Amino acid sequence: MTSVRELAQGARAGARVLGTLDRGRKDAALRAIADSLRASAEEIYRANRADLERGRAAGLSEAMLDRLSLTPSVLDSTARGVEDVARLPDPVGGRRDMRRLANGLLVGRQRVPLGVVAMVYESRPNVTVDATALCLKAGNAVLLRGGKEAASSNQALGRVIQRALGDTDVPPACVQIVPATDRDGVRELLSLDDLIDVAIPRGGEGLIRFVAENARVPVVKHYQGVCHLFLDAGCDHARAVAITLNAKVQRPGVCNALECLLVHEQAAESLLPVVAQALREAGVELRGCPRTVQLVPEARPAEDSDYGHEFLSKVLAIRVVRDLDQALEHVARYGSNHTEAICTESYERAERWLREVDASCVVVNASTRFNDGGQLGLGAEIGISTSKLHAYGPMGLEELTAEKWVVLGQGQVRE
């Protein structure tokens, strides 16, 4: 069997060719992948059925089986996603900020691929295709290490993709399925710092911590989304209710959903009961500070562990705060640098929020749910970063590239 190192060497060699291809050749390869996914649907379903049967026998939950399942509609939307990426502009090759220096040198930056990306993810097999499309478009080779439960599906998708690339200018070695063995295999992959430029883990916190702790290669990651919304004194009540409701219940299980509501004490008496009623009608369980419980008797008293907690369900922590400063302190202490929103009519407090909150996305008068590559206009995203190195927030095509310096001279030497 090919070793992980050999797969990575293949990817590295492929990346050297891919990195210099023009947009037209990369887009043609993406369209070939989309066509091939559709033409090979039966082969893919067969492999997926094998995973589903094994999963059922192993007692996977219905939710897990649902994530694992490649239905015709999932496969079609996955193929269309690849075509959408082909339509996005090429992030690579442009130069910017070219300045002429006193000595006549023209210097600036040129955007280049990262090289080789290692994706480490869990059960959803469509990530295999989504990540491939974004990496190839950005000129990167990709090593795909999905979950054991999806092993057959991922192998089949990999075969289909490599076959499709065989008729294009993109070397098939640019897309490598790393066999899903045990965690030692992941550890080996993450140790290849001479061959891999970045690892991007996607999945539960356990997987991400494992990657962060074992990687010798750089990792771009986020652990969790403990998102807050601060309802300021004097904010518009109708907006406050609509934003709170949307942020909490539109899709409670995702990382940009609301987990904790902060309410200015001057707004609490009139606003909090209204907000709480809307939330309760939407089936949300409320856990509040003593002042919250006074104003909303149906709320359960919050434990300290309810603050800073990522519920990912219809549970919301609530706290009445003295002022903006206390709200900022709460967010600094309990937030996870993901998405933090304020609802306010005050110019000064909006600007202070925007400036002082340290989060990948800081929002005024809108739902936390907008922190998403598609919603922010990136076209697509490969993940989200809550650490500030390299990327902070949704990672689109540009975040899968770097910039090198270029120096154009006429014989200049240094004094």
Added chain:
Amino acid sequence: MTSVRELAQGARAGARVLGTLDRGRKDAALRAIADSLRASAEEIYRANRADLERGRAAGLSEAMLDRLSLTPSVLDSTARGVEDVARLPDPVGGRRDMRRLANGLLVGRQRVPLGVVAMVYESRPNVTVDATALCLKAGNAVLLRGGKEAASSNQALGRVIQRALGDTDVPPACVQIVPATDRDGVRELLSLDDLIDVAIPRGGEGLIRFVAENARVPVVKHYQGVCHLFLDAGCDHARAVAITLNAKVQRPGVCNALECLLVHEQAAESLLPVVAQALREAGVELRGCPRTVQLVPEARPAEDSDYGHEFLSKVLAIRVVRDLDQALEHVARYGSNHTEAICTESYERAERWLREVDASCVVVNASTRFNDGGQLGLGAEIGISTSKLHAYGPMGLEELTAEKWVVLGQGQVRE
């Protein structure tokens, strides 16, 4: 004694205050540091003499003692360096690419400090001050872990800096000297991923590998500079000689100096003897491929280990190559992604070099020595990165920051 974790907690708390200060307050703090360095010169010299005496007793080389020494001229240029940083524009707070989306949201990016930077470096105590100035200006707190040889000097510089900050709006806790104990202390520092945003090692390859292998925090680094220059067929001979000479001998001991010369076989017969003579007159030892030795009998035959080697001295490897493709292959195999130059009159080959070479700085018709923050117009640099994550090339103030997303709404929620 205060633990490393406590020092980092202090830095983190300081960073929260520093991160929101306006330029005027940060610059005033930098000027206070410069003044205080001058006013406290005697205290600094005394501590430095103690280090020098200990170093002499321990048998440090003259070169090491020289790097360790804080003379009046070094101290003055260090203080002036701090004032220079105060004059640079503030990298923090600006917004860019603010676009209005179909739903009326105005979204874009706002530049923010990284937070807490950990510098790990070797003997030069002036790095303590240079890194402090750049980190503070970019709104970051800094943990300074210098070498054991400079322990007294660094402690004295830290005292002087913290004293100066006492009269400013920058919390003195933003600058922390981490005691130089053993490598376990460095390992502990590098494990604090809840408190430190990035580690920047500066020094020999051994130190940098130690940091890269032991860090749980992100690391921005470069191992070595194995820089090439390719003399193309038809290039200008006078330029070729001048650039080769400058790149190799102007300062052979630094990372952007030339280590290997590649010569197109069509240019070799007429050009290589001329270049070789100029190099020999400058005292450079030549190690060449068989064709080189035919044309330049004084050159020693090169071993394979001479290619990809960072000599950091007046030794140069030379290889005659068939064409641009072979030059590109050589650079991809033996280069270190640092600085790669071509001397050419061909538009097509210049553009291919710029596009296909993967290095932090790619140069046409100029010396490799220009890959330097000061030379490229960054004002100052804190290090150089040869990995593509976060920064690629010299790291100035902007590379000590990140960008968060800002979303300005009027009550928008997600459908």
